Amino acid sequence: MSVFTPIEIEYLMGQSLGRLATVGPDGTPHITPVTFHVNADEDAIDIGGVAFGDTKKWRDVHGNQGVAFLVDDVLRDPRRARALEVRGRAEPHDTGGDAINPRFPNFAPQFIRVRPMRIVSWGLQEEATGSDFRPSSRSVGA
Numbered sequence: 001m002s003v004f005t006p007i008e009i010e011y012l013m014g015q016s017l018g019r020l021a022t023v024g025p026d027g028t029p030h031i032t033p034v035t036f037h038v039n040a041d042e043d044a045i046d047i048g049g050v051a052f053g054d055t056k057k058w059r060d061v062h063g064n065q066g067v068a069f070l071v072d073d074v075l076r077d078p079r080r081a082r083a084l085e086v087r088g089r090a091e092p093h094d095t096g097g098d099a100i101n102p103r104f105p106n107f108a109p110q111f112i113r114v115r116p117m118r119i120v121s122w123g124l125q126e127e128a129t130g131s132d133f134r135p136s137s138r139s140v141g142a
Contacts, residue, residue, distance in 0.1 A: 011121075015073065025064075043116075065090045083122055088115050092110070097111030119140055
């Protein structure tokens with residue numbers, strides 16, 4: 001059984017851009033847009049991209065593996081915000097990203113696998129509008 005609900009998986013599979021928050025050695029937070037892949041076999045989120053091994057986020061997770069990953073959007077009719085946040089542990093991998101996702105280029109095989117520890121989502125249910133809107137939050141994994 002996945003740490004993600006079927007509705008969360010459907011939402012993530014329909015998106016292509018997320019945001020990864022890391023923390024630098026001096027404690028300063030850093031957030032950046034990223035390409036991601038839902039890795040059902042690992043029950044995790046894989047993040048990679050162009051020149052990925054040369055990025056601040058790559059360096060940050062080598063020193064502090066605590067990360068937050070966010071995917072969000074806004075529907076127009078009826079207007080409502082939707083989002084899924086994953087708080088977890090980042091595992092940096094030096095190779096293999098190009099085999100996981102064609103958007104992770106073969107000249108930049110590094111990627112980060114985010115293992116969820118807490119998942120927060122809101123607005124994913126069709127009826128989640130107005131006063132009926134209730135975020136879902138739960139701890140998962142180790």
